[in-house]
Amino acid sequence: MSPTIKDVAKKAGVSIATVSLVIQNHARITTATKTKVLKAIKELNYHPSRSAKGLVTKTTGNIGFILTDDHFLQTEPFYTKIFLGTEFGTRGTNYYVLLATIARDFNSKDELPRFILERSVDGIIIAGKATPDFIERIELLDIPIVFIDYYPTSGNFFTVLIDNINGGIIATKHLVDLGHKEIGFIGGDLPHPSIYDRFAGYKQALEAGGIKFNKKNCVIDEDDPSRPNGYSAAKKLFAQNKKITAIFACNDAMAIGAMQYCTDNKIKIPNDVSLIGFDDVEADIFLNPPLTTIKVPKFELGTEAIHLIENVIKNKSYHNKKKILVPVELIIRNSTRELK
Amino acid sequence: MSPTIKDVAKKAGVSIATVSLVIQNHARITTATKTKVLKAIKELNYHPSRSAKGLVTKTTGNIGFILTDDHFLQTEPFYTKIFLGTEFGTRGTNYYVLLATIARDFNSKDELPRFILERSVDGIIIAGKATPDFIERIELLDIPIVFIDYYPTSGNFFTVLIDNINGGIIATKHLVDLGHKEIGFIGGDLPHPSIYDRFAGYKQALEAGGIKFNKKNCVIDEDDPSRPNGYSAAKKLFAQNKKITAIFACNDAMAIGAMQYCTDNKIKIPNDVSLIGFDDVEADIFLNPPLTTIKVPKFELGTEAIHLIENVIKNKSYHNKKKILVPVELIIRNSTRELK
DNA sequence: AGATTTAGGTTAAACGTTTAACTAACTCTA
């Protein structure tokens, strides 16, 4: 049987209250007794019982991580990496993270994840999108929430975001710097803040480069930024303007779809058109040619989210830094080249 | 505040003990009072406090999932998928799964994962390899353990395994059926049971096909079944026997490395040599040509492990089915073809 | 010097369950 606080108290010759106070390093304890107790703790290899502590403090030590289930089906483990980042972020803290998925189209009939119903978490991290229906239900419970790579436009939420605007800018600027003028943009799910911002960055960089924004160079009506939609978006784009020499895809999945379209239609990348994606997904280096892209530090998004939610839990009236912006980086590979 | 068992008891007009017994559906309770209590539970939306329950039963409701940290660095999320499978497996159970990683070279100086030290798990699932040092330390704690895709050769452990022997057989048989005679095998980390068994399957299928096993056709001295080692193994293999017309790589990572070697040396796949891998990793379909391989159901490995450990925890003297074998499947793509 | 404050610790109640031991009301059986 594991040692309890009583064993420690007896060994150190103090009351259990003192042991408890030492653990929380309360100011009332002298360093003398503190070291005495700490010694006993070490010798017994004592670890407080999370259950007992939880029972009185009404905390669980768990953080829930919620993902829509379609990420399981996607080939790219984008959010899975973020999850791994949260796991890493909990080292040095006293938290564990529990994973759950919800339906992509979560609605009022669906059950909330088990750990929420059972109140087994002290806070929740929501990665990617979640339906308003879901967010509403969670908010009623008034559990601290942190979003990653998404946030409901109504309300002021704690969020860890990718610096999408800047990403859009440097991606587009890269193309402009290479001498391209007819630069296309293909995107899906434009209402999603991330996609929207990438598009905004595209427009800003165009303007900064003295290139007039042209609706003909954009295909933004796909409902999802997926591979097949990248394929069809590329098709539409070339139909709209056959003089396109460069494409900025709102993410790598669409870029891969677009690349496939080009291959199928004898459009050489990067000789005929340059292509840049966004995310820096693992498949990129296997592509032919390897894809130039904007790297999103997925792991870091997770660790940042943990730090943030820790603060929110600790200090419910935590106000500074509601939004944390994680920087991105241009990764030049072989799918873009100077316009001759 | 969440309702407690007292609230339910009051509402249903019974004692809290009765409520508790109803929840565990104990035989002593009549259906009449049972429905009465159940109704109160539903109306109050009552969920028992895991902490309180844990305090008295000395259980936590958590299962630990342990992975060596090098899987984070690998590009292929093989074990991550298995982890996702365990998460899925816990639906309908009362367990949560906690993830932790340990150093690949875990030794006596390293600390055990936090959830083990703090006794926050009722059982542990170990995926892939773990050092003897680690396993020894865990065993002392006498926490139920289930291995996935690995098991220490000494001792009789609960394990969920890939049917590697059969996988090795059908992979090799596929090559034999295509008319190949000079079939190479490249592998790394041969002591690992999974790799060892794939190699065993290779030999069995060769024999069954009336082909004599030839050491010259094998490169099995790489220490890791990684991509770069696949590259060098392919190099060695062709140096040993230039008449090779087909290669069975012990996993997709090595197959990818081998494919790279072939590309670099103008060896056409599948025209000059057929290549088959093992695992069915996501990159496979992006390769040129897409890789024929043996599919291992990663997700299912996870769910099976949860079912197994649940039984082990419930019934410490659980004896039947110490080892569960999960079947594999041949996936024919374009990297193998009939020998003309 | 006596009163008051402070420092450093202890006591005991409370958190929400489970479960062994108990009880009251029936039902048999001889």
Add this chain to the structure above:
DNA sequence: TAGAGTTAGTTAAACGTTTAACCTAAATCT
């Protein structure tokens, strides 16, 4: 019809913490 069994529920202790309230001795003040 008395006694033994059975059935269905209750009582109360226990689990291992935290923390408000309390205590005592020493330090500080007037």
